[in-house]
Amino acid sequence: MTTLMMKFGGTSVGSAQAFAAASDIVLEQSREWERLIVVVSAMNGVTDNLIEGAQSASRGEEQTYRAINSKLRDRHHAAVDQLLLKSDEREPLLAEVDRFLEDYYNLCRSIYVLGEFTPRAMDTISSRGERMSARILAALIRYQGGQSTAIDATSLIITDKQFQNAAPLMDITRDRVLEELGPKLDDGTIPIVTGFIGATEEGLTTTLGRGGSDYTAAILGSCLKVDEVWIWTDVDGVMTADPRILPDARVIPVLSYSEVSELAFFGAKVLHPRTIRPIVEQGIPLWIKNTFNPTSPGTRITLEPENSNGKVKAVTAIEKISVIMVEGRGMRGVPGIAGRTFSAVASEGASVIMITQASSEQSICFVIPMDTVQPVIQAIETEMKWELARRDIDRIRSLDDMVIVTVVGAGLRKTPGISGQIFSSLGKAGINIFAIAQGSSESSLSIVVAANDSKDAVRQIHREVIING
Ligand code: ADP
Ligand code: ASP
Ligand code: MG
Numbered sequence: 420m421t422t423l424m425m426k427f428g429g430t431s432v433g434s435a436q437a438f439a440a441a442s443d444i445v446l447e448q449s450r451e452w453e454r455l456i457v458v459v460s461a462m463n464g465v466t467d468n469l470i471e472g473a474q475s476a477s478r479g480e481e482q483t484y485r486a487i488n489s490k491l492r493d494r495h496h497a498a499v500d501q502l503l504l505k506s507d508e509r510e511p512l513l514a515e516v517d518r519f520l521e522d523y524y525n526l527c528r529s530i531y532v533l534g535e536f537t538p539r540a541m542d543t544i545s546s547r548g549e550r551m552s553a554r555i556l557a558a559l560i561r562y563q564g565g566q567s568t569a570i571d572a573t574s575l576i577i578t579d580k581q582f583q584n585a586a587p588l589m590d591i592t593r594d595r596v597l598e599e600l601g602p603k604l605d606d607g608t609i610p611i612v613t614g615f616i617g618a619t620e621e622g623l624t625t626t627l628g629r630g631g632s633d634y635t636a637a638i639l640g641s642c643l644k645v646d647e648v649w650i651w652t653d654v655d656g657v658m659t660a661d662p663r664i665l666p667d668a669r670v671i672p673v674l675s676y677s678e679v680s681e682l683a684f685f686g687a688k689v690l691h692p693r694t695i696r697p698i699v700e701q702g703i704p705l706w707i708k709n710t711f712n713p714t715s716p717g718t719r720i721t722l723e724p725e726n727s728n729g730k731v732k733a734v735t736a737i738e739k740i741s742v743i744m745v746e747g748r749g750m751r752g753v754p755g756i757a758g759r760t761f762s763a764v765a766s767e768g769a770s771v772i773m774i775t776q777a778s779s780e781q782s783i784c785f786v787i788p789m790d791t792v793q794p795v796i797q798a799i800e801t802e803m804k805w806e807l808a809r810r811d812i813d814r815i816r817s818l819d820d821m822v823i824v825t826v827v828g829a830g831l832r833k834t835p836g837i838s839g840q841i842f843s844s845l846g847k848a849g850i851n852i853f854a855i856a857q858g859s860s861e862s863s864l865s866i867v868v869a870a871n872d873s874k875d876a877v878r879q880i881h882r883e884v885i886i887n888g
Contacts, residue, residue, distance in 0.1 A: 442559045549614055569613075654709060734824065824873065825866075
């Protein structure tokens, strides 16, 4: 049995034309593969709109969520009308869209009355976009002669209770997926599953983090042991840099799982960072392809790409980060300082994006998202109050508004002198480096620079090391 998993991102279902292109791709591939399963994102921008409406309601604004509600209704109705005007599918589909938006409206109203919302309420709200788009795509495929049904992942992906960033409980999820999707796939149905969302064991809706539909595809793909996962998006594949920053970025034909994981972790939006883990264990090949240019080959991601020449492949950046430095001569030889520092960071729920090794035990230096700086510094100060009083630690300070620029490629490990080339490309442009860290897989090198040097740093590395290197 050959099985293919395909995921369509927000732009790939962002309009009637996009839905039509996605449906054509699904029908075409359904002739090539014995079993086909599809994951779909919300229409692009819809998740942002849903969240914005709820946030404004909590601030006591009534107009915004009302306006958003009617805008979302118009947008979904317009897509359905363009695609399914003469179909029997149209009326029931519009009724479902209206029902989801009515619920949204009512939820926003309660938030408006209460003046607050919980992460749990937010997940119920932000899951609505996928529920609508999955139904539209399934109806369209049926209208065009395919056998298809929309499925809410709340019955498939069972997660922990970490609302807004939930993790799947893989054993239960696998059982559910095999039980519910297995028979459908076997009788030739193409399930269109909502990306991004799941549910707790009690049935409360959760979400897997922003951009999480890629992760949904990987989770389901791994449970079903599919032969390949294809991620359809709005660019020709993974590129040497973010094409919005560097229009001359090029498509990378092949990447390893570890290279693409580093790229995703360090900010390349093209793939959700948690996507690789479920599929790497089974070595399922992953493709990134363009819905609007389906004949271009895309990027293939596998364990050990054969033509991985020694080159550096891509450069990416994470903005709005801060470097935290805990410094003091008295820290030397005091056991547990690093452990206590990182526990204090964790107690604030902040994630450490990168740790840099100082040459001595006189400082600890790490990088966190800028919006978590204040509570993190306070937590460390509280934890270290005696060390600060005794001057074992002199100070805890932060460098704010910084950017991590990360260079990715297995070539970093294999090619002598490549780091030198990277640093001198920055030196030539007069860009100051604040911190450096080598990724644990050795296929990445991260450099912290000031925000106003970020674009130049990316451009310099791209030109001097990737294109002309
Ligand atoms: P989707 O909705 O299909 O998941 P996303 O917007 O999440 O699409 O991701 C695709 C976008 O990622 C592209 O349009 C591009 O702007 C951005 N991007 C950032 N870095 C890269 C990169 N290195 N290669 C390709 N795209 C990138
Ligand atoms: N719709 C969700 C988001 O915008 C998930 C996704 O697009 O992958 O974050
Ligand atoms: Mg995405």
